[in-house]
Amino acid sequence: xxxxxxxxxxxxxxxxxxxxxxxxxxxxxxxxxxxxxxxxxxxxxxxxxxxxxxxxxxxxxxxxxxxxxxxxxxxxxxxxxxxxxxxxxxxxxxxxxxxxxxxxxxxxxxxxxxxxxxxxxxxxxxxxxxxxxxxxxxxxxxxxxxxxxxxxxxxxxxxxxxxxxxxxxxxxxxxxxxxxxxxxxxxxxxxxxxxxxxxxxxxxxxxxxxxxxxxxxxxxxxxxxxxxxxxxxxxxxxxxxxxxxxxxxxxxxxxxxx
Numbered sequence: 001x002x003x004x005x006x007x008x009x010x011x012x013x014x015x016x017x018x019x020x021x022x023x024x025x026x027x028x029x030x031x032x033x034x035x036x037x038x039x040x041x042x043x044x045x046x047x048x049x050x051x052x053x054x055x056x057x058x059x060x061x062x063x064x065x066x067x068x069x070x071x072x073x074x075x076x077x078x079x080x081x082x083x084x085x086x087x088x089x090x091x092x093x094x095x096x097x098x099x100x101x102x103x104x105x106x107x108x109x110x111x112x113x114x115x116x117x118x119x120x121x122x123x124x125x126x127x128x129x130x131x132x133x134x135x136x137x138x139x140x141x142x143x144x145x146x147x148x149x150x151x152x153x154x155x156x157x158x159x160x161x162x163x164x165x166x167x168x169x170x171x172x173x174x175x176x177x178x179x180x181x182x183x184x185x186x187x188x189x190x191x192x193x194x195x196x197x198x199x200x201x202x203x204x205x206x207x208x209x210x211x212x213x214x215x216x217x218x219x220x221x222x223x224x225x226x227x228x229x230x231x232x233x234x235x236x237x238x239x240x241x242x243x244x245x246x247x248x249x250x251x252x253x254x255x256x257x258x
Contacts, residue, residue, distance in 0.1 A: 005032040022058025061103035062111030096206035102190035113143025124183035130165035
């Protein structure tokens, strides 16, 4: 599919989606939001894709939302606009394929939310991450949702209330990203991680991600009961039998799609 504001590609079970408004630092427009969401859904449905990498072309990962459309005429317009801007975060959580963010330059406001919404995240040295809306009389309310699930309350509120940028090293220390790497190795590192995940059982990976996000919103006892049931279901799959058999036979497993 041809897109105006993103580039989508796949190779050896790994899909790559690049935000492609480099001159605007990959800020979100309605078109970009729609296209990103469409590409994520398409890759989740693609049987050949097992892992998805998100990146930004040009000097930045994503500098937030393009606010040139403001002001709008009514709260109805704002509601639809905001819904469009944030839909991808829910899509990522609903996807069965793992999503890895590979960030560089700047990840601000909606960009910081997208970084937090990804299942895993790698950032280049020097990357600056911030929820900067407070500095222009707004507040990063929707990005706060994935951020709060990555950080503790006080760390999250510190970012939201101050609007200050943190660097990649600090983001790694507080659990917002998984790894900081030299800028010239960012995509190599992201591909290496994606390749490692793509080599796992697709069934286990996908059932596991779905179970993780579902149980996170449950109270403890129900989460444990649900996870027990999901694990029992996973144990009945061909991949579970193949994985255990291959381990016993000291050979590499041959995974099935289902």
